[in-house]
Amino acid sequence: MIWYIEVVITIMVVICGIAAITVKDLLGAAILFGAYSFMMCLLWTIMGAVDVAFTEASVGAGVSTVLFVAAVFRTSRRTKD
Numbered sequence: 001m002i003w004y005i006e007v008v009i010t011i012m013v014v015i016c017g018i019a020a021i022t023v024k025d026l027l028g029a030a031i032l033f034g035a036y037s038f039m040m041c042l043l044w045t046i047m048g049a050v051d052v053a054f055t056e057a058s059v060g061a062g063v064s065t066v067l068f069v070a071a072v073f074r075t076s077r078r079t080k081d
Contacts, residue, residue, distance in 0.1 A: 006043070006046055013043060020033050020036055031069075033064075037064070038057070041060070
């Protein structure tokens with residue numbers, strides 16, 4: 001039963017990764033990167049690497065997402081195309 005959850009989370013990781021690199025809005029890309037990091041945190045937890053999951057949650061989904069969002073708000077979000 002647990003492998004169903006792993007497959008679903010892995011598919012969500014791939015979707016978040018592809019969406020983060022294809023979206024044109026910088027704020028959307030930063031939020032999708034945070035979602036990607038959170039899904040990776042869940043995947044690490046399911047695999048039993050709780051220490052890696054905790055680091056991914058605090059650094060990947062927490063600190064770097066906040067820094068990316070803060071950087072987006074300090075720049076202009078409009079594109080030329």
